[in-house]
Each structure stands twice: as C-alpha cells, then as structure tokens.
Amino acid sequence: MTQLEDLVARVERWAALDRVAEPLARAVGRAVQPAPARDVLSGTVIGHPLHPLLTDVPIGAWTMAALLDLAGGPGTERAADLLVAAGVAAAVPTAATGLNDWSDTQGADRRIGLVHAIANSAALTCYAASLAARLQGRRGAGKALALAGYGCVTGGGYLGGHLVYARGVNVNRTAWRRGPRRWTDVLADDELAAGAPRRVQAGSVSVLLVRDGNRIDALDSVCSHMGGPLEQGSIDGGCVTCPWHGSVFRLADGAVVRGPATAPQPGYETRVEDGRIQVRRRP
Numbered sequence: 051m052t053q054l055e056d057l058v059a060r061v062e063r064w065a066a067l068d069r070v071a072e073p074l075a076r077a078v079g080r081a082v083q084p085a086p087a088r089d090v091l092s093g094t095v096i097g098h099p100l101h102p103l104l105t106d107v108p109i110g111a112w113t114m115a116a117l118l119d120l121a122g123g124p125g126t127e128r129a130a131d132l133l134v135a136a137g138v139a140a141a142v143p144t145a146a147t148g149l150n151d152w153s154d155t156q157g158a159d160r161r162i163g164l165v166h167a168i169a170n171s172a173a174l175t176c177y178a179a180s181l182a183a184r185l186q187g188r189r190g191a192g193k194a195l196a197l198a199g200y201g202c203v204t205g206g207g208y209l210g211g212h213l214v215y216a217r218g219v220n221v222n223r224t225a226w227r228r229g230p231r232r233w234t235d236v237l238a239d240d241e242l243a244a245g246a247p248r249r250v251q252a253g254s255v256s257v258l259l260v261r262d263g264n265r266i267d268a269l270d271s272v273c274s275h276m277g278g279p280l281e282q283g284s285i286d287g288g289c290v291t292c293p294w295h296g297s298v299f300r301l302a303d304g305a306v307v308r309g310p311a312t313a314p315q316p317g318y319e320t321r322v323e324d325g326r327i328q329v330r331r332r333p
C-alpha cells in the first residue's frame with residue numbers, strides 16, 4: 051500500500067468525521083426532497099449521473115488558467131482571468147450535484163465524500179479570492195491563490211475518483227448482471243400472491259417478481275442506484291419504489307420513473323409452464 055492509499059484508508063476509518071457528515075447529509079437530503087429538483091441534480095433526466103459530467107468544466111477551466119498564469123505572458127492575462135471566473139461559476143452547480151449524490155452515501159464513502167467536498171470548497175474559496183485579486187489589479191496574489199486552489203481541486207479530484215473507481219459509488223449496480231438466456235424455473239405459480247413482491251434466484255442473478263392479475267413482471271432485484279433490495283420496496287401504480295433512496299422503476303420495463311437512479315432496471319420475460327414461473331433475459 052502506498053502512503054497515499056494509506057492516508058485515504060485512514061480517512062475512510064476516521065469515525066469522528068461522522069459528527070459533521072451525518073447531520074450535514076440529513077440537511078442536504080431534506081433540501082433535495084422535491085422530486086423534480088432531485089431528478090435534475092442526480093442526472094435522472096439525462097440518464098447519466100450529472101456530477102461527473104459537470105466536474106470537467108471547473109477542472110478544465112482552472113487547468114487552462116494555470117497554464118496561462120505560468121507560461122502565457124501578459125497577452126493572456128485576460129484569458130486567464132476569464133477562465134478563473136468561468137471555473138468559479140461552474141463550480142457552484144457542480145457542488146450542488148455532488149452534495150445531492152453524497153447525501154445518499156454511508157459510512158466510509160460518506161467520510162471520503164466529506165473530505166472531497168471540503169477540498170473542493172477550499173479550491174472554490176481560493177479561486178473566488180484569486181478572481182477578486184485579479185479584478186483589483188493584484189495579479190501576483192491572484193496567481194498565488196489560483197495555484198493554491200489548483201492544489202486543493204487536485205486533491206479533491208483524487209478523492210472523487212477514489213469514490214467512483216475504487217469504491218463504486220454511483221455506478222450502475224446492475225451493469226454486469228445479465229440473467230439467464232434460457233427459460234429458467236424460479237417459483238411455483240401459486241406461491242406468488244398478487245401485489246406481494248417476491249425475490250427469487252434465476253441463475254446468477256436475483257429477480258423481483260410481482261403479480262398483477264394474470265400478468266407477472268420481473269426486474270433485477272438489486273437497485274441500479276446503490277444496490278437497494280427492491281423486494282423490500284413498495285408496489286404501487288405498476289411501479290416499485292426502492293426502500294433506500296426512493297427511486298421508482300416501472301415494473302413493465304424497468305424504466306426510471308423517479309430518481310436518484312439514472313440507469314433502468316434490467317427486466318426479464320416471464321411465463322408459466324406446468325404451474326411453474328419461468329424467467330429469461332429479454333432478447
């Protein structure tokens with residue numbers, strides 16, 4: 051383990067952070083309760099998490115500003131100032147989407163996310179001060195503050211990457227879950243009561259079965275958002291609501307009706323043969 055990995059592991063275990071993280075996450079969770087706002091901040095409306103997409107804007111702008119500050123010369127000063135300002139403006143919605151995602155995390159992920167947010171907030175503060183200094187003609191101070199901000203945003207970016215690529219936060223939890231290609235026997239037909247969700251095993255995947263009259267719908271039982279158990283969710287209006295963060299999926303095809311999930315649930319075909327329910331992956 052490298053020293054950097056060791057440092058990150060210590061942050062993951064640093065339980066004292068929970069004293070700040072827990073109430074802050076609850077407050078953020080309350081603030082993003084309205085479904086339309088949550089769907090926008092989560093990226094549900096575009097079918098992809100919004101936060102990683104937005105982070106490219108301030109990081110890109112500030113990277114170019116750093117290059118111009120260090121090697122651009124007097125002719126590029128206005129361009130550098132503009133890039134610093136663009137990064138500051140873009141950092142605000144980027145932070146809002148990040149806070150929304152972070153409010154759904156737990157434990158070590160939440161601690162890392164808190165430090166990630168602190169580092170990026172420090173970066174934003176440095177860049178806002180840098181912009182003010184530049185506008186006052188104090189270019190040396192503006193460059194120094196921008197350089198400090200770049201150090202902070204680089205550290206924050208490292209932790210953001212760690213959250214996604216090392217810890218799997220906000221990745222589609224069903225991406226590798228395929229289900230059986232052939233009809234697979236999962237349950238006796240008379241064991242599935244109408245409206246009562248049931249979790250069954252179909253080959254290597256677990257499947258949620260829901261009966262509505264003669265119709266039987268089948269979706270992957272692991273919520274695509276963060277792995278919540280859909281068989282423990284509520285069924286209403288042809289949809290299932292995840293018990294963890296309230297994502298709503300249409301039972302007929304797994305489409306996301308409400309976020310924070312951004313990826314649909316894999317759905318399965320069903321049939322009844324000789325009194326047994328069978329499922330298979332959709333072609």
Ligand code: FES
Nearest residue numbers: 273276278292295
């Ligand atoms: S795990 Fe978050 S909505 Fe299902």
